[in-house]
Amino acid sequence: MPRQPRLLLSKSYYHVMTRGNNKNQIFRAKSDYLYYLKRFKQFKEELQFDLFHYCLMPTHVHQLIRTRKAADYSLFMKKINLAYFHYYRRKYGWIGHFWQDRFKSQPVGKDNYFIQCGKYIEMNPVRKKIVTNPEEYQFSSYVYYIFGKQNNLITENPFFHDLGTNEIKRQINYQKLVIDEEISDSYKRKVWGTSYQRYHEDKKIKYNLKKKSSLDNLIV
Numbered sequence: 001m002p003r004q005p006r007l008l009l010s011k012s013y014y015h016v017m018t019r020g021n022n023k024n025q026i027f028r029a030k031s032d033y034l035y036y037l038k039r040f041k042q043f044k045e046e047l048q049f050d051l052f053h054y055c056l057m058p059t060h061v062h063q064l065i066r067t068r069k070a071a072d073y074s075l076f077m078k079k080i081n082l083a084y085f086h087y088y089r090r091k092y093g094w095i096g097h098f099w100q101d102r103f104k105s106q107p108v109g110k111d112n113y114f115i116q117c118g119k120y121i122e123m124n125p126v127r128k129k130i131v132t133n134p135e136e137y138q139f140s141s142y143v144y145y146i147f148g149k150q151n152n153l154i155t156e157n158p159f160f161h162d163l164g165t166n167e168i169k170r171q172i173n174y175q176k177l178v179i180d181e182e183i184s185d186s187y188k189r190k191v192w193g194t195s196y197q198r199y200h201e202d203k204k205i206k207y208n209l210k211k212k213s214s215l216d217n218l219i220v
Helices: 030-046 070-092 114-122 142-147 167-176 181-186 195-219
Strands: 013-019 050-056 060-066 104-107
Touching: 013 070, 013 114, 030 050, 030 070, 050 114, 060 114, 114 142, 114 181, 142 167
Parallel strands: none
Antiparallel strands: 013 060, 013 104, 050 060
16 A cells, blocks of 8 residues: 655744564663753754654654754654664664654644643653653653753754743643643644644645645746
8 A cells, every 4th residue: 555645844844753673672771862952952953853752762752842853853763763773773783774764743732732742752651651750751851841850952842832831830730731631632633733623724724735746847
C-alpha cells in the first residue's frame, strides 16, 4: 500500500513521534538519553523550532512542537535521527534498519486542550509503569512545568500562563491538571484536539494538499 502524503506546514503545531524499528529499544542506558538530548540541542539551535513538551521513552520519542520553517524541521529530524543512529551503531554494534519508517507528525489544534496534549505526552512513563509519578522521570519536560527547572530546550506552552496568577499557582495547577477523555481519544486520531479543532485542521490540510498537487502538476 502506498504511503499517505505527508504535509508538514510552517508555523503549525504537531505531535511528533519517532520509534525504533520493530519497537527496538533505542535507549539502553542513561548515557544514551543524554547523548540524544545533547545532539537534539545542537541541531535545534541550528534549525530552530518551538518545543513545548517532550518525552524520551525507551523505544520511542515524543515531541509537541511548532514549526517555524517546515523544511528546517524536516532537516532537523533527519540530522538527529542520523546522528543518533551512528552513535548507537558504534556503541552497540547495531546492524540493519534502526528507525521505524519516517517520523510520524500529527497536527494539533491550538485550543485549551493544547496543554493537556503536552501533559498526556509527559505521562507516558506512568502509563507504561516505568515510574509511579511523572516527576520521577528524568527525560521529559514535566519537571519544567511543575518545578520551574531550567531547560533551554523548552518554549513554554502558551496556555500554561492561564493556569494561575503566579508561577507557584501555575505549577500546582499543572500538577493537578486532569487530562480530558477527548485528549486520550484524539491521541489515536490523525489530528489531536477537540472536534472543532480537528475539523479546521483537517480543512487546512486538505486545502494545502490540493494546492501542493496543483503546483506539482504545473511543474510537470
